[in-house]
Every structure is written in C-alpha cells, then in structure tokens.
Amino acid sequence: NAGVTQTPKFRVLKTGQSMTLLCAQDMNHEYMYWYRQDPGMGLRLIHYSVGEGTTAKGEVPDGYNVSRLKKQNFLLGLESAAPSQTSVYFCASRRGQGLYEQYFGPGTRLTVT
C-alpha cells in the first residue's frame, strides 16, 4: 500500500516549457487535490477533483490544467511554465468530505528558470 505517490520528485524547466506532474493513489479515494507550497505562505489549492472525470478550480488555478481520467490518477499540467510557478507541489487524496483524513504525497519540487 504505497498511499499517495508523485512523479517526478524534482524538475527544472525553462520559461515557456510544458510538463505534467503525475499523482497516483492506491486507497480508492474519491477526492484528489493539487496544492502548491511557497515560502511564508500556507498551502494553496490549485485544482481538485471529487471523482473520476470531474475537476474543479481551487484558489490559484491560473496557468494550470488538470485531468482525472482514472480514479487513481490526477494529473497537473503546466502548458507554458513561468518563474512564478517555481514551487513545491503536493498532491493529496481523501475518501470524502467532512472528517475524513487527507493524505499527502511526498511533493514535487519544480524550478522554472
């Protein structure tokens, strides 16, 4: 039982390049989330999904796209990377809303030069 895994762990991009971050969970959770964590700021929600085939915008969605084609996977895409997207990205999943725990992945450190 691996929990929540993220690929890759580190990445350096040049401005304008694109990439996809992959999140996978093996807990059969309905809800999945993408957050970014920046120094001096709390985690901020980028996009989330409440089930396979559904996605919704979070607090800071601009510049990102997501897809949830399979229940266990949640992909975060950067179409044209900008230095402002330099951050640590965390994926999380949970069984449902309310008092269910949210399980986080180990994070992806992205640097855009």
Add this chain to the structure above:
Amino acid sequence: KNQVEQSPQSLIILEGKNCTLQCNYTVSPFSNLRWYKQDTGRGPVSLTIMTFSENTKSNGRYTATLDADTKQSSLHITASQLSDSASYICVVSLEGITGGGNKLTFGTGTQLKVEL
C-alpha cells in the same frame, strides 16, 4: 489575507521539554479544525481533526485544544523528542458550510526544532 494565523513562527526547545503552539483563526463558522505535521522535504501528515463542538483531541504526545468562542486552537507537545522537529500546520475547513465549497485554509506553520 490568510485567515489562519500561527504563532510563534519558529521555536527551539530542549529534548524532553513540553511546548504549545498557537493558532488563531477568523474563519467562522467552520466545519472542522486540523493540525498537521510536516517533516522537511515531506508532505503534511494529519495529527488531529476536531469539529467545532470539540474542546480537545489527543494523539499520543500531541494534544489539540479548541476554543470556538475566542477562535483559538493550540497544539501541546509533551516530552518532546528529536523526531518532533518539523513544521506544524493548523488548517480550518469550511466544507459543509454554505459557500465553503471544498475549502481548507492552511496556516503558514510553526517551525519547531528539538535539540539535545
């Protein structure tokens, strides 16, 4: 402006000592309040989850308290260990509250270092 404020920003204590971390929030009403532990280079891990009607919740050496009247929560760590060195994050959930959507508001965390 972040509606969850934590203090202190950082704290250094000796192994074996107790400490208390503070969380003040302006979000009201809310569904539940959570405390997470985040080790350096890792994702946050849940410590406690409390509804607005609960006053205290324990998880081993970690005890969280909640005062909904003053909008304050605290996390007390007893008999600290080196492995407690981490960032501790307070999170307020608006889920189930009208207009709250799927929103969890994260504090910026208190960085705790436990030394010998």
